[in-house]
Amino acid sequence: MNYAPYQYAPLSAGHQAGEDDDFYSIRLLHLLPSPSPASPLQCLLIETRMNPDGDESLATKKPRQVEYHALSYTWGDPIFTETLPVIDHVACGPITAIHITQNLHAALLSLRKPDTTLVLWVDAVCINQADVLERNSQVSNMPTTYSRASSVIVWLGADSPHQDGRLCLEFFDRLARLITSSLSEPSASEKNSWRIRLKINRLVSTFLDSAPEALVSFLERPWFRRRWIIQEVVLAKDVVMHCGSSSIPWKIFELVMVELFSNDKGGFTSEHRTTMRTMARMRHDQEGARRQFPLETLVEFSSFLCADPRDRLYALYGVMQQWFPGSGGTNSTGTIDYAISVEETYTKFATLMLRSNCSGRAELKYSPLTHTLQLAASFRSTDALTQGMPSWVVDWMTSPGDRPRTSSSRGSRQEVDILSEKDGVRLLLVAGILDDVVTARIDLDISPFILGLIPGSKRELNDFLSRAIESMEEIDFPGIDRNDIYRTREHIVRAIVTTLVSNWEQVPANSYFAQTNEDFTDSLTELFLDQLHLSNYHLPESLHRWPAYVELIAITMRGRSLFLTDRGFMGIAPSDVRAGDVVCLLRDSNIPFILRPIGVDVQSKDGTFSIANTFPFHDATYVDNLLDLDGDPTAYTRFQLMGDAYVHGFGDGPWPSDSPWCEEEGQPPLLILPIA
Known part of the structure; x- marks a missing residue:
């Protein structure tokens, strides 16, 4: 039967839960019963007022509890081949219909009761998807909608022919x-x-x-990769899983x-x-009342998918607010707005995360600035949709290219400044020191390591060591003495192999090393280094006896290369690092970052470095400098964020490792670094 399209009436209370009026409205789908599984679906769509103390019928204005279940399912491709007839329960007018996907139609047929009405909240039907303002409001309230449901019904889809x-x-x-x-x-x-x-x-x-x-x-099944299910499952009172006609409790x-x-x-x-x-x-x-920062939640669920790139954030706002320590509601993550672009969505969120430096929770020893910049480099993409984003903004459309390091820096003492877009430039302003300059990059082909091929790994590692030593000789690398001892007072080969697995503690949860405790893994690493010493530093020959090192190489060096610096340090950084990039220490961060000056070269003399058109950081002149930058941001040297780095022996340089910001004579100046 052909039905006219259903016409949504505006919701009478469509604002966000928690505002002054303290209520909002949702539509609930009343799925009418049928004793015959083959009979067509029929339903009512009834607006219902929600508030923190209980539910209230708009018709009677008397408080009463509305029992409903929220449906968690996969939308799939936007092909709306099925119809859901809707009966007008107010005007008793003609039956109209909403077009729905085949998967939702199958779910409603399977869940429909033979003799009682089933009350559901289903996002595709209960939200007017064509109304952006309503969509913003209803999606913002989805955490409350799911948490107040009697249960969340997970629909995994119809069963396969093989059951x-x-x-x-x-x-x-x-x-x-x-x-x-x-x-x-x-x-x-x-x-x-x-x-x-x-x-x-x-x-x-x-x-x-x-x-x-x-x-x-x-x-x-697609449901297990759907991003919205995380919020729907985490916030639910109870969860029941359905696959075809079978079901089990969560x-x-x-x-x-x-x-x-x-x-x-x-x-x-x-x-x-x-x-x-x-x-x-x-x-x-x-x-266990998980305490987790928003960025950690986003990384944990980065592999989960959604159709709208903005939902890479929006789908997890409810979970982030639930898990973020001291969260005060939507201000801890941001507001939902489908009227703005993907780039603007991600930039606003990054700005919010960066400015949470002054959260007053210094005891957590967490630096959102450090973590945000690490992720911005790790999630870097060349996708045309988001390639215009500033380098300090995380492109959540991608998956991380390599695992970011632990963000354990102390909290920032000063809020970062972000200059609004002008002349096509949006700048993140941070204070930092130019510590060193990259002079060479040595690439390692990790494909044999990923495949666990010991012979191929031996060959590539031997070639790599040869290239590294040749590069050191070509640039007269000052980091080793005549006895082949690195500045950390260890053999150069040992220094290199330690650098290549520098963040072994950040291995994925599925790795063998993730199943061991820290002390045991420390002993494994030391045992390998002892074997290396006994073999007179013939590293490739040690791989047959130590295949675990191959795994560590594959984990740590994915997306990274070894680099050498002007001051005689070695380290690992993103594979697109190049000579002329600078190694920086950002204020209040113990983790070095690689920045690339845009359009200018680094000037080096007697172990000190300078870049033209930069501002020294002084509290007394900081406001004036900001005004100058805001007036003409393209007139001053800007930087592109390349990523975080591990520098072997870092801390043996001009600053003690626990206090890089001491103001002693001869220290490099603290600069304002505009990151574009």
Whole structure:
């Protein structure tokens, strides 16, 4: 039957929850019952007022609790081949219809009750997607909408012809019962733990042998990569998972994911293990009142997808506000606005994160400035949509090219300044010291290391060491003496191999080294270096006995190269670093950054460095300097952020490692560094 399109009426209270009036309105989908699964869908769309103390009917103005369930599902491609008839419950007028996707249509058919009305909140239907103002308001309120639902219903999709969904959910239920029974009697489980473990292992192995593709097919369902599900699951009171006609509580699913991730029986890819780990942690960590900064949350879920690039941020605002220590609501993340561009969305968020330096939480020893700049370089993209963004803004459309280092710098003592866009330039102003200048870059082909090919790794590492030593000889590198000892008083080969795995502690969760404690991994590293010394620093020959070093190389050097500096240091930095880039220390950060002067060269004389058209940083003249920069930002030297760096032996230079900002005679000047 052909129906006229449904016409949305404006919501009477469409502002953001938490404002002065303290309420907002949503539409709820009342899915009418039918005893026949084949009968067409029919529903009512009823506006309902929400407020912090309870729900209230617009018709009666009397407080009452509205029981509803929120649906979590995958939109998929915007192909609206199905119709959802809507009955006008107020005017008793003709039935109209909303066009919906096939997946949503299948979900509503499967969830519909035979004899009772099911009240749902479904974003695609309950929000007028064509009204930008309403969309902004309703998406801003989605955390509250999901948290107040009686439950969140996860719709994974219709089952496959092979009934993979049903087989998996039945297996999950059996496995969870076995695990739970072992935990219900501590004394018995302690005595017979090995017997219970054998039963669990056998059950898992039997299932994987009997239905090898079922679990893989299940974990590859699109829902597990959808970005919005994180908020929907984390904030829910209760979660129930549905696949076709089968369902299980989230607690069972979570328990099984913990088991499968912890005791991998093989057959899973890295993506599968990431899915299992994420699903196991999402709600479990919430019970422990997770304390996590917004940038950490975004990195953790960077692999999850969404259609609108702005939703890379918006979909996680609710979770960030929930987990951010001392969060005071939307001000901790930003406001949702689909009327602005992707570039403006990301820039506004970066500005907010940078200015949270003055949050007053110095005891957390966290520097948003350092972390934001690390991520801006790690997520760098050449995508045409966002290539015009400033280099200090994180392009959340991409995935990180390499793992950023731990942002453990002390909190900034001064709020950063960001000059608004003028002449096509938007500048981040930070104070910093020009510590050193890059003089050479030596690239390492890590492809054999990624593949774990020991012979190929030996060959490439031998060639790399040869190129590194040749580069040092060509530039008369001052960092080693006649006895091949680096400035840290260790053999040059040992210094290089330590530099190549400098941030081994930042390995991915799926890595072997992530399963070891810090002391054990320290001992592994020292053991390898001892073996290197005994082999007279023939590093390639050590790889056959130490394949773990190959893994560390693959992890650490992805997207990075070795570089040498004018003052005789070596380090690793993003692979696009080049001679003439400067190694900077930003104020209150212990992590060096690589900056590239735009259009000018570094002047070096007697171990000191200078760049034309820069401002020394002095509190007395800072405001005047800002006015000059704001008046003509293109007249002064600007910099492009290249990324953070590890400099081997950093701290043995002109400043003590714990106090790089002491004002002693002969120190390089503190400059205002405009980063474009």
